[in-house]
Amino acid sequence: MPPRASGSPRRRSGPRPGWPSSTSRLGREPQELHVLVNPELLEQEGAEIDAEGCLSLPGITEKVERPARIKVRALDRTGKPFELAAEGFLARAVCHEIDHLNGILFTDHLHGLRKERMKRQLKRLASGAPAESTAEARS
Numbered sequence: 001m002p003p004r005a006s007g008s009p010r011r012r013s014g015p016r017p018g019w020p021s022s023t024s025r026l027g028r029e030p031q032e033l034h035v036l037v038n039p040e041l042l043e044q045e046g047a048e049i050d051a052e053g054c055l056s057l058p059g060i061t062e063k064v065e066r067p068a069r070i071k072v073r074a075l076d077r078t079g080k081p082f083e084l085a086a087e088g089f090l091a092r093a094v095c096h097e098i099d100h101l102n103g104i105l106f107t108d109h110l111h112g113l114r115k116e117r118m119k120r121q122l123k124r125l126a127s128g129a130p131a132e133s134t135a136e137a138r139s
């Protein structure tokens, strides 16, 4: 796990007040909403690199490798088990949210120069200065 920049904003990963300890909500519109309680990654296949950001780190994006396709087992809001197969953006979002439940941010997946750029971005964000986009500027 990479070191966190001192004074960096507190992660908003992990349990949220009012939510069971392992619940993730995905989607902005009610018809897109996926609620996964205690999600488990069953299968993953392939890899895709794409820009990723997080509401916990406003204005910061970086390219992150994620599985191209996944299968997840979880419980729904009523406690009924279900499986979800996802690819592309939804697979990325599910992996991102599962990481949050395990205390991991997308920045923890970065290495080398991307990790160093992210450290500078996090310091800038912690100082109150606006973040500069990283992923789009360096394709």
Ligand SMILES: [Zn+2]
Binding pocket: 053, 054, 055, 056, 096, 100
């Ligand atoms: Zn996030």
